[in-house]
Amino acid sequence: MPPSRPQPNFRIEFPPELPISARADEIIGLLLKHQVIVLAGETGSGKTTQIPKMVLAAGGGTRGKIACTQPRRVAAASVSRRVAEELNVDWGREVGCKIRFADQTSPQTVVKFMTDGMLLAELQGDPELREYDAIIVDEAHERSLNIDFILGHLRRLRTRRPDLKIVITSATIDTQAFSEAFDGAPIVEVSGRTYPVEVVWSPLDEMKAESLTGADRDEFTYIDGAVEAVERVLRESADGDILVFLPTERDIREVTDLLQGRQARPIEIVPLFGRLTNAEQQRVFAPSPRRKIVVATNIAETSLTIPGIRFVIDTGLARISRYVPQSRTRRLPVEPVAQSSADQRKGRCGRVSNGVCIRLYSEQDFNDRPRFATPEIQRSNLADVILRMKAFGLGDIEEFPSSTRRRRRASAPATPCCTSWARSTTPAC
DSSP states (O other): OOOOOOOOOOOOOOOTTSGGGGGHHHHHHHHHHOSEEEEEEOTTSSHHHHHHHHHHHTTTTSSSEEEEEESSHHHHHHHHHHHHHHHTSOBTTTEEEEETTEEEOOTTOOEEEEEHHHHHHHHHHOTTOTTEEEEEEEOGGGOOHHHHHHHHHHHHHHHHOTTOEEEEEESSOOHHHHHHHTTSOOEEEEOOOSSOEEEEEOOHHHHHHHHSOGGGGGGOOHHHHHHHHHHHHHHHOSSOEEEEEOSSHHHHHHHHHHHHHHOOSOEEEEEEOTTSOHHHHGGGGSOOSSEEEEEEOGGGSSSOOOTTEEEEEEOOEEEOOEEETTTTEEEOOEEEOOHHHHHHHHTTSSSSSOEEEEESSOHHHHHHSOSSOOOGGGSSOHHHHHHHHHHTTOOOTTTOOOTTOOOOOTTSOOOTTOOHHHHHHOTTO
16 A cells, blocks of 8 residues: 555535535544445435545545546546535546546546446456545445446455445445445435425326327327426426436437427427437536426436436336346346336436426336346346456456355255356346
């Protein structure tokens, strides 16, 4: 570990209007006493921007950098700029961001935001993560392969690096499961948000009964429901931008075309999906004299505060990758999202004023959904998982401390390809 280095003149202040600020002293105290903490904070509580500052206040960044991971590059870029502004330092210098094809960091960087894929890539050259003295894994509830690989590696690394501080956080995290995975790490739950969000249940069946004639009702889809919901918001409210969640890029283009063809009002429609360039994704943050409608996939689901968003229209759907062992193919079906993802979407409004979340499904449908999404490691081809683990130098799959590990049933044969960990990831086993 490198010797201590002088810290820049950070302005560490916690905005009193954020609910997490009231727990700042408690969280800093836990960071001083424990190596790992698990933190669940409601969307809008301020955890994503304030936790790095609390790690700084607890002495992080003195012997190494503070790594803050985000699942998506648009979130990593936007949050890093916000934190640099709050710390009164230059973005790209003391607070930087490293995403695919863009590295906005310097030798003076203390707080480094990055996608979880970037941190995994760094593991190949430095398995001990000597560059860092603190790791913050945000949005851990998503349970992507990258997040599970990082968490599994950190479980082993913490015994070799007792000086390494680890914070696992999300708005909808399964705190007990993550705490048990890290040997009873302390749990902090932060409730409350800056502004309330009203939930309006608007199932498609009710919408098509109100808006279409009997001959057309069979053709009413979530695309029509999203367009109808946007038009209602525009008719019934005079201000506030709108964020629409759709499952696919094709749906985004179709809704954009329909809205542009129907609307005579001065509005600006901004698409947001993963294949856009960084510059195109940053358009959602640019101020506009016209009322803005952001049409996005689940890329906008977490850690993203788009200024001016007052209304969220949620179709409750997303495109999810699944491996089908019977046909040995990978599919990308459109499926209902879990409750945790729906709550994340609701949290995208109510950041700057009272918000409204219009869900295009019923409350009963929401209650019937699972609380958390199926981890990607349980939806993937086991061969792909093994190859990626080998590529990242994560060791033997049977010894890897995955948080999805399950006990092998006594009646199940112990074959080389069907370990307890493998069966939890491959339904065919």
